[in-house]
Amino acid sequence: MIKLENVSKKFGTGTFGLSEVSLDVDRGEFVFLVGPTGAGKTTIFRLIIREMLPSQGEVLVNDIDIVKLPKNKLAQLRKKIGVVFQDLKLLFDSTVFENILLPLDVAGIKRTEATARVNEILTQVGLLEHKEKFPLQLSGGELQRVAIARALALAPEIILADEPTGNLDTDTAWEIVKLLEEINKKGTTVIMATHNDEIVKNLGKRVVRIEKGKIVKDEKAKNHQSHENQEKKEEEKKEHEERKEQEEKKE
């Protein structure tokens, strides 16, 4: 679903943000990107949404090389990817409702339909009662939820969450991670950049470690199942059970 092939990103200062990085993420996977500050986690996200172009290599999303994507198709790409930015990037002069409405409005969805969708997402993230509040009236955890809700608005195939638990206490951080896990269970590919080792260890998902712009470790999930694999296994299990039932009947 997402493929980075031999990607390097050299900044104007001459330093490398990323150096010959290759990464493959399957549909429905949940991947943690870990590493110290400045390792290149955010750079990977910015390359995936083409907020910046790589100095070298290919970035493929759904088998489309987004480096070669014409500018007028950029909006289309970004509608498929929901991003929870590290600095949230919320509109502080707009309400929670208006913030989540923005991507739907940008996509040209009718107001009544969009309103229903916003209410649905607000219920999902547990913020329905706060919908008329402004971001300044919310707590850190609630703000993260608003950012996640906005990322979810267009039911994207991919969610990129950049340090969504950064400034949160342990309980709130777990709530956010559980929310992302739920979203992933519904079939959305989730890539989450984090520093929080406790969460990474306890969740048992795939962990990609980046240091100084290079991938130094790629540990597959302990219960590694991409969404497709999961479906396949469930089908096999069903078939097995049916066969067993038939055999029992024969006996």
Place this chain on the structure above:
Amino acid sequence: MKFLKTAARNIRRSPYQATAAILIMTLTFLAVSFFAFLVVGSSDIINYFESKPQVTAFFKDSATQSQINALQNQLSSTGKVASIKFVSKQEALKIYQEQNKNDPLLLDLVTADVLPASFEISAVKLDDLGPISDMLQKSPIVSNVIYQKDVVSALDTWTSAIRKIGIGLIALLSLVSIFIMATIIGMKISQKKEDIEIMRLVGATAWYVRLPFIAEGVFYGITGAVIGWALATGTLLWLTPFLASFLKGIPVLPAPPLGLLSLLGLEIVFAVILGIISSFIAVLRYLK
């Protein structure tokens, strides 16, 4: 029509900038309206003079009817005269009374004896005006010849000067308003840079971001045009009684309502063009 709502919100949230943009547009369209009045008015005055007799010859009181008839025959026989109209002393008084019917003091002072009889002559070609006028001046029964070609050509010179100054001033003011509006809209774009970045990151197309700013430019243009036109038209209507007495006998005023409305329509079209140009400059400059 979401972009219109966004544009309206942007205008509401920065009233001082909006006022500055509207004021500069108002100034431009005030000048456009005044020069339009001047150009149309002076053209009407020229047309009026062109349609009037081009040579008027006033007779001495001693001139007899037979002398006058002889002169008329002499003029007609040249083939250069399109029409000759004899205006007697009585007819001259009637014309005078009609022109000054609202001023009894002037009416009391003048009698038919004071006014001279005259010929009102139109030439076939403008070039013939010279020889006709010469012939009249040589006649012993003619006291004075008014040769209106001079009036028409003087007016023509004035009108073309007014037109040139007007076009120059309007071009300059349009340029100034384009740059001021582009700066104001550019400031607004800069203020909303973060919001615009967020919009782009959630998938907004370039036009989704641009349209509200272009609508804003068009709004300033139209509002300025309507206010500028209203001020100029109001001033013209207020001055009409004074100007009408000044232009006695020349049917220029009052200005026809349809003409005024057509001017408003043209100004709105021009305002939309100015608004689009200035907001486009801002958008291209600040929204790369």
